[in-house]
Amino acid sequence: MSLDTDAARFLDAATEGLGLDDDACRMLQTPFREVTFEVPLRRDTGELTVFRGYRVQHDRARGPFKGGMRFHPDVDLDHFRALAATMTWKTALVDIPFGGAKGGVACDPSTLSAGELERLVKEVVQRLDPIIGPDLDIPAPDMGTGPAEMAWMMDAYSDVHGYSPAVVTGKPLVLGGCPGRTEATGTGVAMATERVCADIGLDVDGATVAIQGLGNVGAHAAMALHERGARIVAVSDVDGARHNPGGLPLDTLARRLREDPEAKPPPVAEVLPDAEEMDPDDLLTLDVDIVVPAAIGGVVTPEVAEALRCRVLVEAANGPTTADAHDVLCGRDVTVVPDILANAGGVTVSYLEWAGNHSRTPWTHERVMARLAEVMFAAVDETRSRAAADEVDMRTAAYRVAVERVRRAQHLRGV
Numbered sequence: 001m002s003l004d005t006d007a008a009r010f011l012d013a014a015t016e017g018l019g020l021d022d023d024a025c026r027m028l029q030t031p032f033r034e035v036t037f038e039v040p041l042r043r044d045t046g047e048l049t050v051f052r053g054y055r056v057q058h059d060r061a062r063g064p065f066k067g068g069m070r071f072h073p074d075v076d077l078d079h080f081r082a083l084a085a086t087m088t089w090k091t092a093l094v095d096i097p098f099g100g101a102k103g104g105v106a107c108d109p110s111t112l113s114a115g116e117l118e119r120l121v122k123e124v125v126q127r128l129d130p131i132i133g134p135d136l137d138i139p140a141p142d143m144g145t146g147p148a149e150m151a152w153m154m155d156a157y158s159d160v161h162g163y164s165p166a167v168v169t170g171k172p173l174v175l176g177g178c179p180g181r182t183e184a185t186g187t188g189v190a191m192a193t194e195r196v197c198a199d200i201g202l203d204v205d206g207a208t209v210a211i212q213g214l215g216n217v218g219a220h221a222a223m224a225l226h227e228r229g230a231r232i233v234a235v236s237d238v239d240g241a242r243h244n245p246g247g248l249p250l251d252t253l254a255r256r257l258r259e260d261p262e263a264k265p266p267p268v269a270e271v272l273p274d275a276e277e278m279d280p281d282d283l284l285t286l287d288v289d290i291v292v293p294a295a296i297g298g299v300v301t302p303e304v305a306e307a308l309r310c311r312v313l314v315e316a317a318n319g320p321t322t323a324d325a326h327d328v329l330c331g332r333d334v335t336v337v338p339d340i341l342a343n344a345g346g347v348t349v350s351y352l353e354w355a356g357n358h359s360r361t362p363w364t365h366e367r368v369m370a371r372l373a374e375v376m377f378a379a380v381d382e383t384r385s386r387a388a389a390d391e392v393d394m395r396t397a398a399y400r401v402a403v404e405r406v407r408r409a410q411h412l413r414g415v
């Protein structure tokens with residue numbers, strides 16, 4: 001199967017230069033398993049609502065399937081196919097021993113009570129039970145889920161199989177979570193940004209930044225870039241955007257993240273009540289040094305790509321740039337840090353959490369951050385070198401490094 005998704009087109013473009021035969025390319029495109037299921041939920045009102053759930057397992061040649069659970073109203077099987085494949089390339093690029101998967105539920109979690117969410121998550125685990133496990137497929141947070149949902153998943157799975165902390169990552173600390181996992185993706189985004197900027201002669205200290213989406217990834221990326229001296233001039237969430245060319249004050253956000261690190265980050269309007277509102281549609285094309293899409297996919301269209309005024313586009317979200325927009329960007333002087341590189345910090349620390357759960361060995365925050373930096377810097381350096389050697393953009397280079405690792409593992413295993 002070759003899907004005409006953006007992710008499939010990125011893969012096709014990368015494999016073109018690798019001399020792989022058609023069968024090998026087909027194996028790389030084809031998901032191992034796709035599961036859809038119905039999830040009935042008894043609402044607090046007594047009504048019954050039935051949601052649709054998904055899990056796509058793309059490849060396991062390099063290790064167990066790994067990837068987040070997304071709870072969002074606009075998801076379907078095609079989304080998860082693309083996101084699962086993206087996980088395969090991401091884990092391979094940062095060279096951690098996992099494959100790729102992604103799943104979730106088509107629902108709006110903001111409309112569910114905590115009790116409803118818990119019941120929903122536990123129903124999901126009942127349906128996923130045969131295909132997840134500590135050495136089989138290890139879910140984690142993605143949009144709309146976080147430590148609370150991971151705790152419920154672990155509880156439901158452990159009810160059946162005995163205490164199994166390694167069945168999910170991104171858990172609360174007291175349940176075997178890893179120090180630093182909550183901020184890992186956003187911090188990794190800042191580390192990758194810093195490394196790439198140093199390479200192109202842009203100092204992050206003093207650079208201006210616009211961030212779309214101030215959830216787990218966007219909020220922690222904002223804090224980590226701010227700590228490196230960047231000026232965060234615009235941020236948005238699903239309800240709107242705020243702007244200050246002189247730099248937005250981030251002290252309330254910092255305090256809220258510190259007070260309850262495992263809670264969902266607060267809305268933009270709550271942490272920046274006095275900042276000037278702006279049209280969220282204008283955020284990506286602001287005249288800033290660095291733009292960070294950190295929410296949904298497909299936001300960088302060809303029109304946006306033409307209109308970008310930044311020097312660096314850091315893909316903190318998964319799949320923010322369409323394949324047509326990628327082609328536009330290849331002809332422009334904008335450095336793109338592709339998603340499988342920019343946001344790989346989350347799954348990297350998930351790996352540390354999982355390994356620590358298996359060996360019953362806790363991590364310290366300091367060791368986690370040092371390891372995260374090593375992994376992110378090495379992945380950036382390898383991608384930059386490959387891009388220079390093959391004379392291709394960073395996305396194609398990152399895919400090539402990843403695809404070669406996956407293909408080699410498949411070949412050695414006899415796939």
Ligand SMILES: NC(=O)C1=CN([C@@H]2O[C@H](COP(=O)(O)OP(=O)(O)OC[C@H]3O[C@@H](n4cnc5c(N)ncnc54)[C@H](O)[C@@H]3O)[C@@H](O)[C@H]2O)C=CC1
Nearest residue numbers: 142143144185213214215216217237238295317318343346
């Ligand atoms: N959580 C993680 O560890 C990882 C997440 N990612 C990716 O990062 C992105 C964000 O994920 P999370 O931060 O975990 O999700 P989240 O659910 O914590 O936050 C999402 C944020 O995006 C905002 N948002 C939603 N739709 C929007 C729109 N149309 N315009 C502007 N803002 C909008 C929400 O209001 C919220 O602030 C997703 O693409 C996800 O796949 C990637 C790697 C790991």
Ligand SMILES: O=C(O)CCC(=O)C(=O)O
Nearest residue numbers: 067068140142346347350
């Ligand atoms: O931490 C993980 O296992 C996966 C996170 C994720 O879904 C992603 O990197 O897109």
